[in-house]
Amino acid sequence: AFAVALASLYHSEVKLNVEDIVGILAAAAVLQISTLFQKCITLMIKSISSPTVCKFYCAGCEYKVESLVKACERWLELNLIPQFMSNLHFHELPMELLQRILKSPRLFTYSEYHLLKTVIYWVFLKLNPKVQVLPTHGIILAYFNSLPWKTTFLKMEIGQKYIALFQSLRLHGVTNSQHLKEMQQINLLPKTWMLRLLTHHYHALHNGGDMPFLTNFSTQALRFGLFIEEEPQYYSKTISLYGFYFELKAFREKNGTTFTSYMQKIEYTDPNLHLQVFEPQSYSLRQEREVQYEIKVQSLVNGKWEVFSTGKLIQVFGNTPKTCKSQVLQLNRLTLPLYVTFAFLFPSS
Incomplete structure (x- = not known):
């Protein structure tokens, strides 16, 4: 690491390897080579992954590089569940960081x-x-x-x-x-x-799904997610919640540039529902269900992660085509991967 740092004083272009980048960053800090230090930070932010995120986060904290710390936290908000939890480096995650990620409103999870x-x-x-x-x-x-x-x-x-x-x-x-x-x-x-x-x-x-104990949507809503990483660009998931069934949908339109996501209520008598593998479940005979919900999509836009949302909505879902479908969230020119989150609460009737 010191050899690379010293070489940077004599050569404008020095090859930086991700495997050695934390050591080179430390050497650049000790020798006060600001240009090399910044190059290391830039490469680290671009190279965050399961094997590197914990090391980079600790380095960012040690050298007080807020941009690197925030980039690691942002990566974990999106990939803690899809990628990181099954990785060998998962145990390196500091407890205070894990707790902060769990409380983040941008955290993605399947459930x-x-x-x-x-x-x-x-x-x-x-x-x-x-x-x-x-x-x-x-x-x-x-x-x-x-x-x-x-x-x-x-x-x-x-x-x-x-x-x-x-x-x-x-x-x-x-x-x-x-x-x-x-x-x-x-x-x-x-x-x-x-x-x-x-x-x-x-x-x-026993009260038609009412959740009187849950009053804060932003911190208590139940989340379900779809992670769209590759083709085919059509994903759906059916969820069961206190006798009510909802299908969550996310797909790219035929024009190839518009991405659409929405959810719809499914009747318990729907034959397609019974074709799916479900454990014995309860079925509600209520025709309507008031729902607080939000649909959120996170995607890279011009190299930065952006959040697109319907905001919190309140809608009564019925059993007719006009009333069973939620508001549609349509977005243009998004690139994969996409992280789609559906959040639910059933308020008291």
């Missing part, structure tokens, strides 16, 4: 359960630093299940420091019965948390 699973994996790796390969989901659950059952993990001495991480999650967004059963079996969360969570679900199921 709230994926965020819970990510935190569980991260905690497992912190407790088992010698693990070189991320085990299967079943093995990680078995590990937590093997801990003493006298109290829950977060009340144990080793688990108390992780409480803030789990408090950053929207646990009420985990609504699948299998996932809830899993949360109970591993004895991870305090009993009071689980009781409150199950009580809220019970109330919602």
Whole structure:
């Protein structure tokens, strides 16, 4: 690193390798070579990936380079779930950074359960630093299940420091019965948390989906995401929420330049719904459901990540073609990858 830094004093163009860039940045800082220091920062921002994001973030903090710190945080907001959580370098993520990313309004996730699973994996790796390969989901659950059952993990001495991480999650967004059963079996969360969570679900199921306990849309809405990375440029997902079913759609129009996303309510009698692989689910007989929702798309525009949103909307979804479809978000000339998020809340009737 010092050799490259010294060479830059004699040659205008010095080849910088991503593998050595943190060391070269350190050498440039010590030798006070400002031009080389800035070149390193520029290359680092362009080279953020799963293997480099933690190293670059720590370097940005050490040398007080806000642009690099912000770039790493922005990458994690989008790629924590799609790319990073299954990477070997995931355990290097600092706890305070993970907590900040979990609270970010721009965080992308496929569902709230994926965020819970990510935190569980991260905690497992912190407790088992010698693990070189991320085990299967079943093995990680078995590990937590093997801990003493006298109290829950977060009340144990080793688990108390992780409480803030789990408090950053929207646990009420985990609504699948299998996932809830899993949360109970591993004895991870305090009993009071689980009781409150199950009580809220019970109330919602028996009151047509109403969520009176959730009043802050920006911090409590349930999020579901579509990650569009490559062709085909048509993606859809069907979600079940307290007996109501919604299809989330995102696709590129035939003209090739317009990107469209929207959601629509599906009746429980729809034959296409029953063709999909669903666990036994509840079905609501209500014809209408008032929904607070937002559709958000994040994409690169001229080298910068931009956020496009419908903003928070309130709409009554019915069972006719005119009332079952949400507002459409149409955007022009976006490039892949795209991160599409649908956020939901069912207000009290």
